[in-house]
Amino acid sequence: MQLLITGGCGYVGSVLVPHLLAQDHHVRVIDTQWFGNHLPEHPRLSSVKGDIRNIRAEDLAGVDAIIHLANIANDPGVDLNPTLSWEVNVLASQQLATLAVSAGVSQFIYASSGSVYGIKEEEQVTEELELLPISTYNKTKMVAERVLLSYAGEMAVHNIRPATVCGLSPRMRLDVSVNMLSFQALANGNITVFGGDQVRPNIHIQDMARVYEHFLTHPDLPSGNYNAGFENISIQQLAELIACKTGASITTTPSNDPRSYRQNSDKLLNTGFKPLFSVGRAVDELTHAFAAGELVDSEQSHTVKWMTSLGLANV
Numbered sequence: 178m179q180l181l182i183t184g185g186c187g188y189v190g191s192v193l194v195p196h197l198l199a200q201d202h203h204v205r206v207i208d209t210q211w212f213g214n215h216l217p218e219h220p221r222l223s224s225v226k227g228d229i230r231n232i233r234a235e236d237l238a239g240v241d242a243i244i245h246l247a248n249i250a251n252d253p254g255v256d257l258n259p260t261l262s263w264e265v266n267v268l269a270s271q272q273l274a275t276l277a278v279s280a281g282v283s284q285f286i287y288a289s290s291g292s293v294y295g296i297k298e299e300e301q302v303t304e305e306l307e308l309l310p311i312s313t314y315n316k317t318k319m320v321a322e323r324v325l326l327s328y329a330g331e332m333a334v335h336n337i338r339p340a341t342v343c344g345l346s347p348r349m350r351l352d353v354s355v356n357m358l359s360f361q362a363l364a365n366g367n368i369t370v371f372g373g374d375q376v377r378p379n380i381h382i383q384d385m386a387r388v389y390e391h392f393l394t395h396p397d398l399p400s401g402n403y404n405a406g407f408e409n410i411s412i413q414q415l416a417e418l419i420a421c422k423t424g425a426s427i428t429t430t431p432s433n434d435p436r437s438y439r440q441n442s443d444k445l446l447n448t449g450f451k452p453l454f455s456v457g458r459a460v461d462e463l464t465h466a467f468a469a470g471e472l473v474d475s476e477q478s479h480t481v482k483w484m485t486s487l488g489l490a491n492v
Contacts, residue, residue, distance in 0.1 A: 178202050178203070178241045178242060178393070179202075179203045179205070179239050179240050179241050179242075180197060180202050180203065180204050180205065180240065180241065180242055180243070180244065180393075181205045181206075181207065181236070181237060181240045181242075181243045181244075181282075182194060182197075182204060182205070182206050182207075182243075182244045182246060183206075183207050183208070183229050183232075183243070183244075183245050183246055183247035183273070184207075184208055184229075184245075184246035184247030184248065184288075185204070185206030185207070185208050185216065185224070185246065186206060186208035186210050186212065186213065186214045186215065186216060186224070186348060187208065187212065187246060187247075187250075187348055188250075188342065188346050188348050188349070188350045188382075189246060189288070189342060189346070189382060189385055189386070190206070190208070190216075190246050190348075191215045191216060191346050191347040191348040192344075192346050192347070192382050192383065192385070192386050193244070193246075193385070193386040193389055194206060194216055194222065195216070195217060195219075196383075196386040196387075196390065197386075197389075197390065197393075198219050198221055198222060200390065201221075202221070202393075203221045203222075204219075204221060204222050204223075205222075205223050205224075205225070205236075205240065206222070206223070206224040206225065207225050207227050207229060207232065207236060207247070208224070208225075208226065208227070208247065209226065209227070209228050209247075210226045211483070211484070211487055211489075212348055212477055212483060213348060213477065214226070215347035215348045216347075229247045229265065229269045229273060230264055230265060230268070230269045230272075232269070232272065232273055232276065233276075234276055234279065234280065236276075237276050237277060237280035237282060238280065240277075240280060240282050241282065241283055241284070242282065242283060242284040242285070242286065242393060242396070243273070243277055243282055243284070243285050243286065244286045244288070244389050244393075245270060245273060245285065245286065245287045245288060246288045247265065247269070248265060248266045248288070248317075248318075249261060249262040249265050249266055249314075249317075250314075250480055251314060251352070251353075251480055252292075252312045252313070252314045252315075253352075253480070253481045254314070254480040254481055254484060255312070255313050255314035255317065256312075256313060256314075257481060257484055257485065257489065257490040257491065258484075258489055258490055258491040259313050259491075260491065261489065261491065262313060262314065262317055263317055266314075266317035266318065266321055267317050267320050267321045267324065270287070270321045270324060270325060271321075271324045271325075274324070274325055274328045274334075275328075277328075277332060278328060278331045278332060282332055283332055283333060283396065284332060284333040284334075284335070284392075284393070284396045285325060285328065285332055285333065285334050285335070286335045286337065286389060286392050286393070287321065287322065287325050287334070287335070287336045287337065288337055288339065289318045289321065289322050289336045289337060289338045289339075289402070290314070290315065290318045290338060290339065291338045291339055291340045291341075291378055291404060291405070291406050291438065291440050292310070292312075292314070292315050292318070292438065293308045293310050293315050293318050293319045293322070293338060294306060294308060294309065294310075294438050295308070295309035295310050295311045295315065295438070296309070296311065296437060296438065297309075297437075297438050297439065299439075300439065301439070301441040302404075302438060302439045302440050302441055303404070303441045303443070303444070304338075304401070304402045304403065304404060304444055322336045322402060326400065326401070326402075329400035329401075333396050333397070333398070333400050334400040334401075335392045335398065335400065335401070335403060336401065336402045336403065337388060337389070337392070337403055337405050338402060338403065338404050338405060338406075338440070339380055339385060339388075339405045339406065340377070340378030340379050340380040340404075340405060340406025340407070340408075340440055341353055341354055341355070341377050341378065341379050341380070341406075342379075342380055342381075342382050342385050343355030343356055343379055343380070343381060343382065343456060343459040344356075344381050344382035344383065344454070344458075344459035344462060344463070345382070345459075345462050345463060345466055345472070346382055349472070349478045350478055350479075350480070351474060351478040351479060352478070352479045352480055352481070354377055354379075354412065354415060355379060355415065355419075355456055355459055355460065355463075356459075356463065358370075358412075358415060358416055358419050359419050359423070359459075359460050359463045359464070360463070360467070360472065360474065361425070362419050362420065362423040362425035363423060363425075363463070363464060363467040363472070364467075364474070365425075366424075366425050366426065367425055367426045367427070367428055368416045368419060368420060368425050368426070368427045368428070369428050369430065370412055370413060370416045370427060370428065370429045370430070371412075371430055371431070371432035371434065372412060372429075372431065372432030372434060373411060373412050373413030373416070373429055373432075374411055374412070374413065374437070375411060375412050375432070375434065375437045376409055376410065376411045376412075376437045376438065376439050377409070377410065377411075377412065377415075377437075377438070378404075378406030378407075378408065378409045378410075378438065378439055378440035379406060379407070379408045379409075379410060379415075379456050380405055380406050380407055380408075380452070381452070381454030381455060381456070381458060381459050382459070383453070383454045384405075384407070384452045384453060384454045385405070387450070387452075387453070388405045388445070388450065391448070391449075391450045395448060395449075398448055403442075403444055403445045403448075404440045404441060404442040404444065404445060405440075405442055405445055406440035406442055407442060407452045408455065408456050409439040409440065410456065413429070415456070418456065418457060418460065419460055422457070422460050422461065422464065423460075423464060
């Protein structure tokens, strides 16, 4: 299958692309490469340095399916430049979908976010609940979902709402909860927890890649929104798990961040998907990489710091 993956040089893409190449797919990547290009050379991989806001019809020639990962990621990153974020996360997504239909693309898989639900008290946050996004980032994801589903009569559209992704990637991120707290524990011997009661759903990056592969191999699944998160853990519980594995201490301080959300992913599980990786495994892998000198801190592993250094902030 000929695949187009936007944002394929990012945190998830750098794991997903090699995974799909191993399944004998042909992969075309378009990415600004703001955070570098860590993809391997491969005869079935072509990687183009480009902005999806400038995507052209010829970029989609021969493409069977699209996995649309490219976006301005997370709340602080979007807040750096809201205008850029609406352009990239929403307008470019609509333009890509229009071109996809014209090119005869049969399937469009979109990387949305589980945070579109906002703050929920329900123990089971399912796809049927009302979306109440509380940040600009969440709003861009919600709007993009709705725009893309308007094309569902012309191609299969699968909006994936991932939990917080964790684990190792060639393009590492240390500004997501499991990775950040694990690195604190390994580098400093102490974990700083702000609040602690906030619940976050999590998904291992290898399972994240497997979710996208699952939809590629099941293109006839109904178009719509699908949660992808398998471990709902409070920040305090996460810190205790990491401390148990690393021997780090925990310092707890108050927080003004009320965001707390859980995910029920039964809709995805009922399609036959089975997660194979855990948060605990991610912590173990991060620990081994740190001991081997392969997990190091840098500005590039922090979205806000690196976007600011590139002059992309407009606040």
